[in-house]
Amino acid sequence: MAGPVDDVNFSSSAAASWISLIESDAARRRVDTLYPRLNAWLEGTSASDVLDIGCGQGICGHFLALNGRHYHGIDASSALIDRATHLYADTHRQFTVANVYELPFAAASFGAAFSVSLWHLLADLATATSEVFRVLESGGHLLVIAANPDAYANWTAPYCDVVTDGHRLEGSVRSAVGTIERDTIYLRPLSMIMGNMAQGLYDWSDRHVAPQKDGEPGMFSAITAYKP
Numbered sequence: 001m002a003g004p005v006d007d008v009n010f011s012s013s014a015a016a017s018w019i020s021l022i023e024s025d026a027a028r029r030r031v032d033t034l035y036p037r038l039n040a041w042l043e044g045t046s047a048s049d050v051l052d053i054g055c056g057q058g059i060c061g062h063f064l065a066l067n068g069r070h071y072h073g074i075d076a077s078s079a080l081i082d083r084a085t086h087l088y089a090d091t092h093r094q095f096t097v098a099n100v101y102e103l104p105f106a107a108a109s110f111g112a113a114f115s116v117s118l119w120h121l122l123a124d125l126a127t128a129t130s131e132v133f134r135v136l137e138s139g140g141h142l143l144v145i146a147a148n149p150d151a152y153a154n155w156t157a158p159y160c161d162v163v164t165d166g167h168r169l170e171g172s173v174r175s176a177v178g179t180i181e182r183d184t185i186y187l188r189p190l191s192m193i194m195g196n197m198a199q200g201l202y203d204w205s206d207r208h209v210a211p212q213k214d215g216e217p218g219m220f221s222a223i224t225a226y227k228p
């Protein structure tokens with residue numbers, strides 16, 4: 001059985017499930033929410049090279065206004081990188097199979113790095129964060145958009161047969177293609193997520209990337225940081 005895309009499952013069926021979700025109408029609201037946020041953040045940097053960590057099938061790179069910058073998307077799933085290359089590779093956009101825990105780049109290769117919907121899937125945030133800071137140049141910017149700790153109840157509501165171990169929650173959930181799969185999410189408090197960015201400076205800039213109904217916390221949060 002292949003579960004949804006997560007920190008350990010990079011199977012082609014998991015990739016197919018993610019592609020089916022992200023290329024469906026359900027993901028269209030990102031055009032008004034997520035992608036403008038990414039562009040506003042990138043505009044505020046002077047980076048000439050930008051890294052997308054856990055780029056999936058590459059859609060964030062497609063919606064980035066690069067204005068001469070070079071975009072590099074990495075993902076641990078070869079099926080998703082194949083899809084990204086097929087759909088979006090061009091002279092300014094490049095995709096590589098790689099794991100955030102061991103990035104295949106020299107130190108200080110990027111002026112900016114971002115990640116969408118990956119941080120809450122990672123078992124080892126300390127290693128991931130330190131790798132990202134290694135490949136950022138001094139003064140380089142980081143943007144992490146991931147599950148909002150204030151909205152964890154909404155994230156976990158669809159799960160059943162739940163097993164927890166510390167901040168790790170594993171449960172059964174319906175995938176985008178309708179199958180029931182085991183899935184894992186890490187429900188860390190904000191202090192722990194930001195504590196792992198201790199090598200950089202950060203601010204908690206935006207907790208409502210995708211607002212829900214009035215009064216409800218947004219499902220996603222954005223953390224910005226930079227490398228001193």
Ligand SMILES: C[S@@+](CC[C@H](N)C(=O)[O-])C[C@H]1O[C@@H](n2cnc3c(N)ncnc32)[C@H](O)[C@@H]1O
Nearest residue numbers: 005006007054055056075076077099100116117
């Ligand atoms: C929920 S998807 C988000 C994809 C993309 N960022 C987007 O928002 O369209 C999470 C992605 O992270 C990738 N991923 C999970 N663990 C990873 C790791 N350790 N290193 C690199 N990519 C990873 C998965 O393969 C998957 O494509």
